[in-house]
Amino acid sequence: MTKSSTLDAPALAPVTPPQSGRRPAPRRRKGAAKSPSALLSKAGVTAMLGLATLYTLLPLTWLLLSSTKSREDLFGTNGFALGDEVHLTENLGHLFTADDGVYLRWLINTVLYAGVGALLASVFSVAAGYAFDKLTFPGKERLFSLVLLGVMVPGTAMAIPLYLLAAKVGLVNTFWGVFIPGLVFPFGVYLARVFSASYVPDEVLEAARMDGASEFRTFCRIAFPMIAPGFVTIFLFQFTQIWNSFFLPLVMLSDQDLYPVNLGLYVWYSSALTQGHPEDYLLAVVGSLVAVAPLIAIFLMLQRFWKSGMTAGAVK
16 A cells, blocks of 8 residues: 655745835935935025124124224225224223213213113013912903013104103103113013023922912022023113113203213214214214123123023922
């Protein structure tokens, strides 16, 4: 009896039908060259940053070079070329002695308007922003809507109403007519509320209240140090705004002893153009250089406060 054995055929792998569509893109290896679109986008961003840098530095370069020239070189040479000699020290001496030293008076006025005004405005803004964020009182959101409305109204549109109000109370052509409006900063209140919501945890305030601290002490000893980066930011915004303010002092003041720097430089520049006093043009140029220096210095001194989040690790 014979047995027939059959060989088992090997199993065939299933055949998958060809799929239609695009193949998956191969992975880019490390060190491979970037795509042209990425290079173009990077070059475009670099070019835009370079143009922004030139737009910022070229006027300052012209101002610095022009301040080192004599009056003849100022009108007889290219704006970005040096003169025959450097007259910066001589020009600065003439600046602070011209018209019985009125420029120094203008500079002191501007420091008072901008420095003290911005400091008080920042304190008021931080306190108001903290109250809008952490406290509960009737009509809070409606009042904050009025603050946002004040943010949207430009300052130049408020100059004439402020002049009329100042005329009613006798503050026209006085120091207070320019100083008091600088204490109101709606945008600072908005920023302070944002910083308070981000930097001041509710748990820390609840712990302080449970320990018996009053609301004023909680704000001064706990919340305010946490909002210090926001306070510095608000101060710089308001300081720059008041320092560069021109239209409100122009409307409010007629006494040159009360002028800020911007308005005084405008008087010298107008005198050079309309009354034929070319020496006043050089005074305006050198005075502009001196007026820019405090802004640059204060930004460089306070910029480190922007980088610190003072509540890091306060809440686990």
